[in-house]
Amino acid sequence: MITLDAAREMIAVARAKGREMGLKPLSVCVLDAGGNLLAFEREDGASPGRFEIARAKAYGAVMLGMPGSAQMARAEAQAYFMAAVNGAFGGKVVPVPGGVLVLRDGAVVGAVGVTGDTSDNDAAAAVAGIAAAGFEALA
């Protein structure tokens, strides 16, 4: 289980990582093991729709049990499949890096979604936040 304190730590460290790497303004969300929102922050200067993107990266990861990188590989191999999956989840899945699974003792306990810079940089910021809070990250 991810407590709110742990979720806040993930967001704070993901954002600090973004500043350290010189990334554009980031938006960071943390979902629980059921895909429901625990916490979110959108940095000043980010575009207004960033919550939907951040959540969709994390939501697909939790619901499918696949991090964004694996979803992207599947989308590139079989685009219509990921498009259909998105439909099955009401349009709430964005299959690119930056949706990172949060695990404890090998079990998925939630996901972090980051958006704002390149997908790979977004994922790096998420991983930093998850590790700082004492969880394993699967990006």
Added chain:
Amino acid sequence: MITLDAAREMIAVARAKGREMGLKPLSVCVLDAGGNLLAFEREDGASPGRFEIARAKAYGAVMLGMPGSAQMARAEAQAYFMAAVNGAFGGKVVPVPGGVLVLRDGAVVGAVGVTGDTSDNDAAAAVAGIAAAGFEALA
């Protein structure tokens, strides 16, 4: 404009007010002047769907320019009108107290949505957060 730092201050003080008043676990969101999410936190022990409620309280306030109390008065006088409004906004409006407008110099710059306790207590927590961040609150 509400910066992320100001939004975080609103959430922190709304949550502290909830603890001071002995309220149930709160969920608090801050939306910008366009109705888009800036920040959200769900306290431990709150039910998993609280984000949708918190956002819907704040969203209706911003989009209609009416705080939750005014929306509730309208709903009680003319239930079908608020039901229809809700349909027009894709089901994202919950017309009860706890959706509080954030103003500066008389202009709406966003809204805070709080859920978890009674609607009136939710609104009191939101007002405390908004005032602490240096804005005017219209509940």
Added chain:
Amino acid sequence: MITLDAAREMIAVARAKGREMGLKPLSVCVLDAGGNLLAFEREDGASPGRFEIARAKAYGAVMLGMPGSAQMARAEAQAYFMAAVNGAFGGKVVPVPGGVLVLRDGAVVGAVGVTGDTSDNDAAAAVAGIAAAGFEALA
């Protein structure tokens, strides 16, 4: 956490309770703590749309942390509020008895939704199933 074996036990006993009470054909679903489906069975003779009703009873219970009876009380006192809540959850909330919370050590770990007979009989069947599987029920 509710295992699949426990969910199957809940369904089997809820159905047996329905036969013992002489109820109409029942449909029974079990959701996890995040509102996602674990198991479902629709008895022969039930109308085809019963899954949506059973899930919506259980889904509202989990997402709001309120059993169906409490949702119904709120709907009767403030109909527009529960209508709006339903909108916020994409139409997936049916606020009547038969949506029963499943708890362990006082924490919500899921919900059972039953539909087919009167709402109170539906709830009685759900409670029987939850108790048989060794959990606490809040109807």
Added chain:
Amino acid sequence: MITLDAAREMIAVARAKGREMGLKPLSVCVLDAGGNLLAFEREDGASPGRFEIARAKAYGAVMLGMPGSAQMARAEAQAYFMAAVNGAFGGKVVPVPGGVLVLRDGAVVGAVGVTGDTSDNDAAAAVAGIAAAGFEALA
């Protein structure tokens, strides 16, 4: 017509087939001839969103009268057509193997949807379940 007992037999044997083949945790649903849910089970360890995938595989099969393999062939030849079909069905169609038609005397009486392993393995588990319950399978 598929009775609930037959649906439960399909699920039990599909799951047993998965264990025999050493597959990942499976989620299995059975729909009736109208595309409505009869029964579902999600094995422990499967990700929480598996119901939506399992149902979408089976739903497309019933509604179009085409098993997942034929839908996939069409999607690979004409991706926009299956995307548009998915839109017409509210996003509830996932066109890959694992959506298997259930027939009796040559007439479609429902479909089984399986997800969790590769699409072809999912389909093999579904076929085993359908055959064990005394129906013909079209994968």
